[in-house]
Amino acid sequence: MKLLRKILFPMVPIYYAITWCRNILYDFGLKKSTSFDLPVICVGNLSVGGTGKTPMIEYLIRLLKDDYKVATLSRGYKRKTEGFQLADENATAETIGDEPFQFYHKFKNEINVAVDSNRVNGIGQLLKLKHLPEVVLLDDAFQHRKVKAGFNIMLTTYNNPYFKDTVLPTGNLREPRSGAKRAHIIVVTKCPKHMSYYEKVGFLRRINATNDQQVFFSSISYADEVISENAALQLNELKDFALVTGIANASPLIKFLKNKNLKFEHSNFKDHHEFSANDISALESKKLIITTEKDFMRLKQYKSLKDKLFYLPITVSISDGNKFNEAILNFMKSY
Known part of the structure; x- marks a missing residue:
């Protein structure tokens, strides 16, 4: 390259x-x-x-x-829908994109999350909502x-x-x-x-x-614990696990985990990776999977990973x- x-x-x-x-x-x-x-x-x-x-x-x-009253507007990269979409209870990473879905997952009752590749149209649609941002x-x-x-x-x-x-x-x-x-x-x-x-x-x-x-x-x-849909584990409790990343640069995360003396096997995918059936099949064989919050938004839809899938929160x-x-x-x- x-x-x-x-x-x-x-x-x-x-x-x-x-x-x-x-x-x-x-x-x-x-x-x-x-x-x-x-x-x-x-x-x-x-x-x-x-x-x-x-x-x-x-x-x-x-x-x-x-x-x-806050609204976010993103392009919705790699989503499988077109045009303006306003996130609701049916939203997924596939319908609005992984990063907007992360916003909705965290703040869904507090803000509006929308996607539109045409930002002018997107803002225009937001201004038509009953509760204006x-x-x-x-x-x-x-x-x-x-x-x-x-x-x-x-x-x-x-x-x-x-x-x-x-x-x-x-x-x-x-x-x-x-x-x-x-x-x-x-x-x-x-x-x-x-x-x-x-x-x-x-x-x-x-x-x-x-x-x-x-x-x-x-x-x-980075947080001192990893989180799933319904549980949390302290980092110092983790044994061998699979680290799965589909982000632009995983180096800071890898460095952080190694400095914690944690043992893991890293599966490094490209940014916004669309996980295939073979990818999921391989992950199903893992006992514990740690990933980023963005990747978690794409992987949480697979029920076979539910009890083993956790993400590491970050703050700025x-x-x-x-x-x-x-x-x-x-x-x-x-x-």
């Missing part, structure tokens, strides 16, 4: 030019971008792969849901410029920050680095918990934020979290 990316390097200037021109057309109003009369907060990134968008959306849900959280829509979000949060990882990367197909960026200037907040995610002051200064210099931008650093915390902590919260709440108050 790495060799192929190097071979495709001559395509980089072409991809760069196309995405740069597209952004220019939106910047100068030559391509239409629709605004809405309610707060729209976009969470996204410049790169492909996992930067922590789902935990960030959940962070915002928890921050806002007690004071505002007071804020819409757009999941993975930084490049979806047909909607003009009122507030953009851009994520980039500590291990692979956007300023060290280049555009596809050789690099991982969906658009040129200059796209970061559209963000109101830039969050460096998956940082070490004890990131030094000098490291932060180094990142801030490379990001070179404008006067209108704020930069924050966040880290992931943000340095200067009060300042981050204040920025979001001030945006909400502006409406």
Whole structure:
């Protein structure tokens, strides 16, 4: 794969030019971008792969849901339905996608969860609901410029920050680095918990934020227990188990479990993997399966795995979290 990316390097200037021109057309109003009369907060990134968008959306849900009627809107990647879908008691990972289903599974009585690849239509449909949302959280829509979000949060990882990367197909960026200037907040995610002051200064210099931008650093915390539909097990109680992941980067999870001196066999699938009958058959032979929450949303439908399937919850902590919260709440108050 790495060799192929190097071979495709001559395509980089072409991809760069196309995405740069597209952004220019939106910047100068030559391509239409629709605004809405309610707060729209976009969470996204410049790169492909996992930067922590789902935990960030959940962070915002928890921050806002007690004071505002919150709706999330996602594309619903790899779902088997089309058009606008509003999650209800019949929703599954297949009907709305694994990440939206995770939002619904956690917050179903507190927020609206919707999917639509056409975000303009999706917000329009949400505004037709009997109980109108007071804020819409757009999941993975930084490049979806047909909607003009009122507030953009851009994520980039500590291990692979956007300023060290280049555009596809050789690099991982969906658009040129200059796209970061559209963000109101830039969050460096998956940082070490004890990131030094000098490291932060180094990142801030490379990001070179404008006067209108704020930069924050966040880290992931793993729980001390794994959870199933109706039970929980302490990590220190776990013996040999099968670790199953279908996410963009499982390295932090693997490192965490190894640091706990846990013994496991890892089955590593690509991001958003659709588990086949053979995959499920192989998993049925395992005594205990630990997976991510996103993968749990896809696997929980298989009754044969019910008593052996657990996931490890994660939470996000943000340095200067009060300042981050204040920025979001001030945006909400502006409406």
